[in-house]
Amino acid sequence: MIQAAKEEDEALHGLERLARAYWRPLYVFARQRGMDHDAAADAVQGFFEHLLSHEMLRNVQRGEVRFRSFLLRCFTNWLANEHKKSRAAKRGGEAPALPIDEMDSRIEEPALVGGKSPDWAYDHRWARAMVDGALQRLEAEIAQRERSEFLLELRQRTFATDAAGPDWEALAHRFGMTHGAVRKAATDLRRRFGMLLREEVRSVVSSDDEVDDELRYMVGLLSAA
Numbered sequence: 001m002i003q004a005a006k007e008e009d010e011a012l013h014g015l016e017r018l019a020r021a022y023w024r025p026l027y028v029f030a031r032q033r034g035m036d037h038d039a040a041a042d043a044v045q046g047f048f049e050h051l052l053s054h055e056m057l058r059n060v061q062r063g064e065v066r067f068r069s070f071l072l073r074c075f076t077n078w079l080a081n082e083h084k085k086s087r088a089a090k091r092g093g094e095a096p097a098l099p100i101d102e103m104d105s106r107i108e109e110p111a112l113v114g115g116k117s118p119d120w121a122y123d124h125r126w127a128r129a130m131v132d133g134a135l136q137r138l139e140a141e142i143a144q145r146e147r148s149e150f151l152l153e154l155r156q157r158t159f160a161t162d163a164a165g166p167d168w169e170a171l172a173h174r175f176g177m178t179h180g181a182v183r184k185a186a187t188d189l190r191r192r193f194g195m196l197l198r199e200e201v202r203s204v205v206s207s208d209d210e211v212d213d214e215l216r217y218m219v220g221l222l223s224a225a
Contacts, residue, residue, distance in 0.1 A: 018071075019048050021204070024129055025068070026075055029122035047078050067204055068126050072119070120221075127218040130204075134197040135159065138189070150175045151185070158186045159193070 030040035157166035
């Protein structure tokens with residue numbers, strides 16, 4: 001995203017994509033540090049406005065550091081420099097507005113993780129963002145396919161957190177399919193989700209060699225939650 005936003009007219013679009021990818025991880029980091037909802041949401045808005053009006057992101061070089069670590073360091077430094085400024089001073093400036101208000105209005109109050117550091121909470125929410133992005137892409141693909149109603153329900157049951165697992169027999173009976181056909185469709189969905197998740201991770205690392213490391217790290221983060 002950073003490398004693509006070299007031209008001035010592409011900068012806002014590129015930063016909007018970054019805001020959508022990292023809004024929740026940064027928000028959760030701020031909440032875990034003790035900010036209330038309004039203060040955390042305002043901090044993230046102000047931070048992205050700051051990035052938009054400076055050349056910081058244009059100086060990022062591939063391979064220097066994980067981008068999520070770089071962005072968190074920038075956010076932490078910005079908070080230290082900006083904590084005395086009022087909300088009014090941050091809003092309404094000359095920088096073009098990002099759709100943070102739209103993201104803010106849809107966010108649910110997160111369950112803060114007791115006994116975990118803000119840095120861990122940030123990485124954990126980043127991992128969730130990667131998974132959510134892959135699932136959203138999978139749902140968009142399903143919507144364009146035949147038998148989308150069946151596939152959407154199968155996707156919901158296949159990736160549900162219910163320890164009991166999906167009821168394959170009930171699905172087969174409801175949609176007039178065999179038990180084996182339903183299980184095969186579920187296997188295909190899992191395989192496609194895995195491919196989409198790899199693509200999500202690949203978009204935020206510098207090389208293919210880093211993807212497997214990041215996936216293993218994500219599994220550890222999500223398993224420990």
